[in-house]
Amino acid sequence: MDCIFCKIVKKEILSKMEYQDEFCTVFHDINPRAKIHLLVVPNKHIATVNDMETADEPAFGRMLKVARDTAQKLGLNAYKLLISVGKEAGQEVFHVHLHVMSVS
Numbered sequence: 001m002d003c004i005f006c007k008i009v010k011k012e013i014l015s016k017m018e019y020q021d022e023f024c025t026v027f028h029d030i031n032p033r034a035k036i037h038l039l040v041v042p043n044k045h046i047a048t049v050n051d052m053e054t055a056d057e058p059a060f061g062r063m064l065k066v067a068r069d070t071a072q073k074l075g076l077n078a079y080k081l082l083i084s085v086g087k088e089a090g091q092e093v094f095h096v097h098l099h100v101m102s103v104s
């Protein structure tokens, strides 16, 4: 499958990676819209939140925890979390990703 985020997860293409475990991967957005702009993705290819299955619940829970932990590791106390679901909502990459953006 030709998915850019799957390739980042498998380290087939380079990214500034912050964290990886058995469920998810965190890397810096290539076109940051905040001083710190991370993307947290499930290692499994899931196109959108609409495609999430019950079996994916642990991965989504881990994504939120890892977003919090990585934000704190980088010194953020306040930050925004965003997931766009579907093209009309602005989703451009069809592999679920949680944006973590600093506010200053």
Ligand code: 5GP
Binding pocket: 004, 015, 016, 027, 028, 029, 030, 031, 032, 039, 084, 090, 091, 092, 093, 094
């Ligand atoms: P979306 O608009 O789908 O919610 O967000 C996709 C995000 O992925 C954008 O902020 C974009 O800058 C980022 N992005 C797209 N391609 C790459 C890439 O190859 N590497 C990294 N690190 N980020 C990417």
Ligand code: ZN
Binding pocket: 003, 004, 005, 006, 007, 044, 045, 046, 094, 095
């Ligand atoms: Zn993918």
